Amino acid sequence: MATSTAPPHASSGQPRGGPGAPREALRDVEALRDVVVVAADRTPFSRAGRAYARASSQDLLAAALDGLTARTGLAGERLGTVVAGSVLRHSTDLNLTREALLSSALAPTTPTTDLAMACATGLEAAVIVANAIRVGQIDSGIAGGADSASDAPLVVGDDLRRTLLAARAARSATQRLKALAGLRPSAVRIEAPRNAEPRTGLSMGEHAALTAAAWGISREAQDELAAHSHHALAAAWDGGFFDDLVTTYLGLRRDDVLRPSTTVEALAALKPVFGRDLPADQPGAASMTAGNSTPLTDGAAVVLLASRAWAQERSLPVLARMVDAEAAAVDFVTGTDGLLTAPVYAMPRLLDRIGWTLQDADVLEIHEAFASTVLATLAAWESEEFCRERLGRPALGAVDRARLNPVGSSLATGHPFAATGGRVLATAAKQLHRLATSRGADDDDATPDRKPRALISVCAAGGQGVVMALEAA
Amino acid sequence: MSADEAARSARLAPVYARAVLSARRKGTAVRAAAAAGEPLVLPSGADGRPAVVVHPGVAVGAGRAAALARATGVPLRPVLPVVGPHLLAFAAQLELLSAEDFPLPLPGLVHVTQVVRASRPLGVGERVDVKVVARGPLPHAKGAVVELMSTLTSGGDAGEVVWEGVSGYLARGATVPEGQAAHDLSLPEPATRAAARWRVPADAGRRYATVSGDVNPIHLSRLAARAFGFRGAIAHGMWTLARAVGQVEPQLAAATAGPGGVEVRARWGSPLLLGSRAVLCVEPYDAEGAEGGWSLAVRSGTPLPGERVHLTATASPLHS
Numbered sequence: 189m190a191t192s193t194a195p196p197h198a199s200s201g202q203p204r205g206g207p208g209a210p211r212e213a214l215r216d217v218e219a220l221r222d223v224v225v226v227a228a229d230r231t232p233f234s235r236a237g238r239a240y241a242r243a244s245s246q247d248l249l250a251a252a253l254d255g256l257t258a259r260t261g262l263a264g265e266r267l268g269t270v271v272a273g274s275v276l277r278h279s280t281d282l283n284l285t286r287e288a289l290l291s292s293a294l295a296p297t298t299p300t301t302d303l304a305m306a307c308a309t310g311l312e313a314a315v316i317v318a319n320a321i322r323v324g325q326i327d328s329g330i331a332g333g334a335d336s337a338s339d340a341p342l343v344v345g346d347d348l349r350r351t352l353l354a355a356r357a358a359r360s361a362t363q364r365l366k367a368l369a370g371l372r373p374s375a376v377r378i379e380a381p382r383n384a385e386p387r388t389g390l391s392m393g394e395h396a397a398l399t400a401a402a403w404g405i406s407r408e409a410q411d412e413l414a415a416h417s418h419h420a421l422a423a424a425w426d427g428g429f430f431d432d433l434v435t436t437y438l439g440l441r442r443d444d445v446l447r448p449s450t451t452v453e454a455l456a457a458l459k460p461v462f463g464r465d466l467p468a469d470q471p472g473a474a475s476m477t478a479g480n481s482t483p484l485t486d487g488a489a490v491v492l493l494a495s496r497a498w499a500q501e502r503s504l505p506v507l508a509r510m511v512d513a514e515a516a517a518v519d520f521v522t523g524t525d526g527l528l529t530a531p532v533y534a535m536p537r538l539l540d541r542i543g544w545t546l547q548d549a550d551v552l553e554i555h556e557a558f559a560s561t562v563l564a565t566l567a568a569w570e571s572e573e574f575c576r577e578r579l580g581r582p583a584l585g586a587v588d589r590a591r592l593n594p595v596g597s598s599l600a601t602g603h604p605f606a607a608t609g610g611r612v613l614a615t616a617a618k619q620l621h622r623l624a625t626s627r628g629a630d631d632d633d634a635t636p637d638r639k640p641r642a643l644i645s646v647c648a649a650g651g652q653g654v655v656m657a658l659e660a661a
Numbered sequence: 662m663s664a665d666e667a668a669r670s671a672r673l674a675p676v677y678a679r680a681v682l683s684a685r686r687k688g689t690a691v692r693a694a695a696a697a698g699e700p701l702v703l704p705s706g707a708d709g710r711p712a713v714v715v716h717p718g719v720a721v722g723a724g725r726a727a728a729l730a731r732a733t734g735v736p737l738r739p740v741l742p743v744v745g746p747h748l749l750a751f752a753a754q755l756e757l758l759s760a761e762d763f764p765l766p767l768p769g770l771v772h773v774t775q776v777v778r779a780s781r782p783l784g785v786g787e788r789v790d791v792k793v794v795a796r797g798p799l800p801h802a803k804g805a806v807v808e809l810m811s812t813l814t815s816g817g818d819a820g821e822v823v824w825e826g827v828s829g830y831l832a833r834g835a836t837v838p839e840g841q842a843a844h845d846l847s848l849p850e851p852a853t854r855a856a857a858r859w860r861v862p863a864d865a866g867r868r869y870a871t872v873s874g875d876v877n878p879i880h881l882s883r884l885a886a887r888a889f890g891f892r893g894a895i896a897h898g899m900w901t902l903a904r905a906v907g908q909v910e911p912q913l914a915a916a917t918a919g920p921g922g923v924e925v926r927a928r929w930g931s932p933l934l935l936g937s938r939a940v941l942c943v944e945p946y947d948a949e950g951a952e953g954g955w956s957l958a959v960r961s962g963t964p965l966p967g968e969r970v971h972l973t974a975t976a977s978p979l980h981s
Contacts, residue, residue, distance in 0.1 A: 242727030247737040254738065254914070263918030291736040293914040437739045438723040439786040 223318040224506040224661050226328075226499050228614030229255035230489035231437040232444065233602040236337035239440040240486040245274040246281065248437070248488035248604075249288035249334035255435030256330065256490050260504060263293040268326025270294070271313040272333050272490065273303040275605035275649075278341045288334070306648035307557065308515075309333045310489060310609020311656060315513045317493050327498040331613075332490030333606025339486075347375035385649065387521045392528070392649060393558065397463025397476050399526030400560035403567045404471035410480040410559035411455040414599045417556060421596025422448030429595055433614050445483055445602035455479040472560070480559035485602030489610030491617075506661040508617035508642070513656040514538035520651040528561045530653030531645040532568045536579050538655050544641065546584040551619045551642040552591050553612050556598040561647060566592075594619060609646055609654070616642040616658055624660035677876050680759035680767035687766040694836070703764065703795050703807065714757045716791040719749050725872060726785040732868040733900060735907035740782035742910055743923045743976070744903045746789075746824040747777070748873055750811035751899075753793040754828065755874070757809065763795075765807065765832045768877065769889060772898045773806065773929055774829035774846045778979060780922040782914075783823055789813040790820070798837045799844040805835035806844035846928050849946060851958035851973045856943035857908060859959070861896055863936040869900040880935075895932040898972075901959055902927050905941055906976050909955040913976055916953035922979035924948070931969035933959065939971060948977040 229252050234240045240248065249272060257263050272285040281287070285300040305312040310333035317329035344352070351371045358364035384391045390398075400410075424430065425442055434442075458477035466473035499506050516534035518525035525532075531554070539545060546552075546569060554562045568574050569584035576582070595615055598608060623640035639660040647653045703712070721729070721741055729745055730737040758767050783789065792812045798805035806829045813824040829844055862868070866880035878885030879895055886894045906925055913923050933939060939959050946956035954977030961969040 239723065242724060242731075243737050247730070250736045251739055258918065261918070264915035288736075291738075291911055293911055293918060295915065296911070435739065438726070438737070 220322045221324060221495050223321045223493055223510045224496055224499055225508045225510060225613065225617035225658070226492040226494050226504050226506060227256060227260045228433050228489070228491040228507075228610065228617070229253075229259055230434055230607065230611055230614070231255070231487050232434055232440045232442050233485050233487035233604055233607070233611075234440055234444050235602060236484040236486055238338075238444060238486075239438055240336065241338045243336060243438065243486065244339045245276070245278075245334045245336045245488070246284055246288050246291070248336060248486065248607075249274075249284065249332070249490070250291035251435070251437045252332060252334065252488035252490045252607075252610075253288060253292035253294060253330065256492055257293045258435070259432065260492060261502075262492075264295055266295040266297045267328045267330060268298075269317060269320060269329040270298055270300040270490075271303050271317050271329065271331050272300070273305075273309045273313065273606050274333060274335050275304065275306055275309060276335055276337060276340045277304070284334075303333075304606075305652060305654070306650050307555070307603070307605045307608055308646045308648035308652060308654040309606035310611070311513075311613060311644065311646045311654045312515065312609065314491055314493060314510070314609060314613055315515075315654065315656070318510050318513070321493060321495055328492065328494040330490050330492050332488065332610040333604075333608075334488030335604040335606045336486045337484035337604070345375055347372070351375065385520075385527065388527075390527075391462070393462035393476060393481055395520065395527035396481075396558040396561055397466065397473070398523075399529060399564045400472040400475055400558075401463060401466050401470045402472075402526065403564040405475065405560045405563045405567065406471060407456070407475035408452075409563055410475055411452050411477075413556070413559040413562060414455055414480040415450055415452045417559075417593060417596045417599040418447050418450045419596075420594060421446055421600035424595035429618065433618060443601045445485060446596075446600050450479070476558060476560055480599065482557060482598045482603040485604045487602065487604035487607045489604075489607040489614065491610050491613050505621075507621040508658045509661050511657040511659050512538060512542050513654060514541070515652065515654045517653070518651045525651070526564065527649070527651055528557055528647035528653070529564065529568065530651055531647050531655050532565055533579065534653050534655040535569070535643070535645060536575075536581060536584055538643075538657060539584070540581075542657055544643075544657060546587055546643070548641050549587070549643040550591060550623055550640045551594060551616055552587055553593060553597065553616045553642065553644045555603075555608055555612055555646040556593065557603065557647055559599060562592075562597075565645065565647075612644050612646060613656070613658075616644050620658055620660040676755050676759050677767070680755075683759070683761060684766035684768050687764060688769070690764065703797065712757065712760070712762075712795060714753045714793045716749070716753045718788045719752070719791055720786050720788045721745060721748055721783070722786055728868075728872045729903070732865070732872050733903040733907055735903070735910065738785075740784050742903060742907060743779045743782070743913070743925060744775075744777055744899065744906055746779070746783045746813055747775075747811075747826055747828075747899055749789065749791050749813060750793060750809075750824075750826050750828070751873055751875060753791045753811065754809050757793050757795060758830070765830075765835065770807075770830045770832055771929075772828060773801075773831045774827075774844070775898070775902060775925070775927045776827040776846065777925040778825045778922065779924075780821070780823055780979070783813065787815065789815050789823060790817070797844070798832070798835065799841055800837045801831055801844050804831055804833040805837045806831050808844065846926055848926055848928055848973050848975060849956050851960065851970045852942035852944040852946075852956040853958070854942050854944045855940050857941040859904070859939040859941060861933060861935055861937050861939060865896055865900055866894050866935050869897045873897065873899065875899075891932055892934060894935045896935055898927075898929045901929070901933055901972050902974060905957045905959055905972060905974060908941060908943060909957070909976055912953070912955070913978065917978045923976060924951075924979045925974060925976045927972060927974035929972055931961070931971055933971040937961075946975050946977065948975065951977045951979065953978050
């Protein structure tokens with residue numbers, strides 16, 4: 189294996205050689221195994237309140253697991269682990285992934301872990317599964333996530349909640365009445381989860397608008413990116429790209445956020461929804477619309493990861509090899525960095541560790557939380573000044589835009605928060621597989637010295653982000 | 662209640678109302694026939710063959726599938742649970758049972774047995790043609806049983822049979838022509854290994870009635886149920902069966918991955934009261950040549966003398 193860092197399990201986990209084995213041995217990259225992306229499945233993504241209005245996150249996750257199980261013939265099989273999560277979470281979903289697994293055709297003896305890292309949940313789940321495979325704790329595992337904005341939890345106000353708990357704990361009818369009598373009518377209210385940062389009170393869109401203004405990202409550039417996302421995704425669907433990545437759910441066959449016929453002109457007609465209170469003369473102010481922001485979406489996505497030997501034993505194809513990953517977080521609370529800019533920091537750390545450049549990526553998948561987020565990220569990597577002052581290194585440079593989100597991204601698919609990581613990972617792996625296959629078929633173009641490479645970047649609420657490097661298997 | 666559910670209830674309610682109106686006349690006729698020792702005869706079509714009801718091109722849509730999943734505590738999957746297509750069969754059954762020339766009164770008919778053979782799962786929203794034929798009446802210890810054979814076909818007349826059901830409905834006290842084999846269903850002894858504790862929701866009858874259109878008042882109202890001799894409102898048999906089979910459905914899906922289907926056989930016993938508690942018992946069960954099946958029983962408590970069995974069932978992979 190060419191590159192890797194010691195995964196967390198290596199220093200704190202269970203050495204394979206028994207209690208006496210030296211821990212340092214596991215730090216040796218030669219002792220680590222390749223992790224490959226074997227297969228993936230997701231539901232089509234659907235705008236909140238539409239096709240999946242009656243489905244829960246658990247239903248969606250189970251559907252994706254069943255789709256993957258059917259696709260890979262793994263019904264009844266015990267896997268090493270399933271790590272998944274959701275962002276919008278019911279208090280009754282304390283074992284979401286386990287419950288979804290028990291609804292699926294996978295063996296009920298497969299252990300599961302619930303995970304939460306906001307919009308990076310799905311990708312971080314893949315990192316955790318991959319690391320366990322890499323050190324030999326497990327041979328196979330599924331990573332993913334599901335979210336339903338339609339079935340979002342409602343919470344009673346804190347005063348009402350405390351009163352009801354006190355009434356429940358009461359030992360007599362009198363005590364119960366007394367507890368309930370303390371309730372003021374104003375306390376009876378229901379709170380829906382807000383898409384706002386607790387420490388700033390700003391919604392994600394308002395945060396992204398600040399970043400767009402700071403980098404002077406124009407409305408036109410955002411609308412162009414959005415139009416490209418829709419057109420590229422529509423072409424990918426038409427070309428059968430998703431035939432082995434998506435399973436129809438509740439009658440929906442394709443992502444219903446997708447608008448194949450949208451145009452830059454149509455997008456330009458939309459009214460700004462974020463950043464309207466920024467100074468109007470500032471470039472990028474009031475440039476973010478419903479068209480260049482992702483809508484609330486329902487869906488689930490899962491990815492099957494394994495060691496090469498495990499995949500080989502089952503004659504399963506291998507789409508790509510996971511090379512390495514890096515997480516980062518930024519101080520957005522003081523405004524030092526933008527909320528969704530953590531990948532700006534994560535990517536150079538990853539690239540430097542594995543010895544790649546940004547331009548090595550044949551496929552660059554940057555999650556389109558907002559069009560402006562993608563453009564601000566690219567602008568930061570291109571800026572000599574920013575990279576010197578903030579990253580302490582030369583600029584990462586510009587990327588060939590043809591390699592950016594070549595089959596569309598979240599603006600067109602929608603963004604069911606925890607499901608996005610799985611979608612992006614599967615999309616990148618499949619593209620690498622296709623690139624490797626087409627290069628192999630056409631000898632003139634073959635570059636045997638280097639396999640096709642992909643980089644993934646996913647930003648998340650809370651000022652976090654995860655990036656990942658993949659290579660054709 | 663969603664719009665399509667409301668519309669469906671609105672369609673089935675008049676059918677049920679007509680059945681109730683004709684119940685007195687039919688009941689008197691059945692009792693008179695029994696007193697006179699005359700056997701019960703099912704109506705025939707013009708060509709002498711059994712009467713048939715056909716509902717072409719019907720489907721269980723996403724809203725109804727979701728309501729079924731919520732009512733019976735199973736996940737909402739892209740395919741219906743194995744007993745789910747009974748929703749489509751039931752609408753046709755109701756039409757047949759409530760027809761003017763069908764001799765038995767609908768209120769008072771008790772669903773005593775059910776067999777389901779699903780050759781593959783039926784997709785949510787997938788259109789099928791439903792055909793229901795009546796067979797019998799057959800002798801039963803407590804009266805006569807009419808068997809309604811439901812066939813769900815995909816892809817037209819020569820299409821694939823996706824799902825078959827045989828529902829046994831008991832008319833207490835009715836008599837049957839001599840010389841017929843009794844209505845019977847071979848099942849193992851009720852399972853005894855407790856797997857789950859049920860609290861039967863007080864509104865389970867109302868919710869399942871909304872999903873299925875089975876608005877028989879014995880499931881909706883305590884008073885109505887008492888009028889029919891029950892201690893209180895009782896759960897729909899199909900609700901009990903759907904929830905019990907739901908417990909092992911992922912295991913069945915794992916066992917039948919590939920071409921195999923599923924067979925469910927069920928016999929209801931003592932009525933399950935709404936608001937009561939029950940225990941679901943689950944044991945592995947291998948039918949002839951079919952490994953990976955399950956024996957299910959819904960009991961009023963742990964297996965002790967005096968304890969009642971509400972449901973005995975098996976759910977097995979079907980190997981063609």
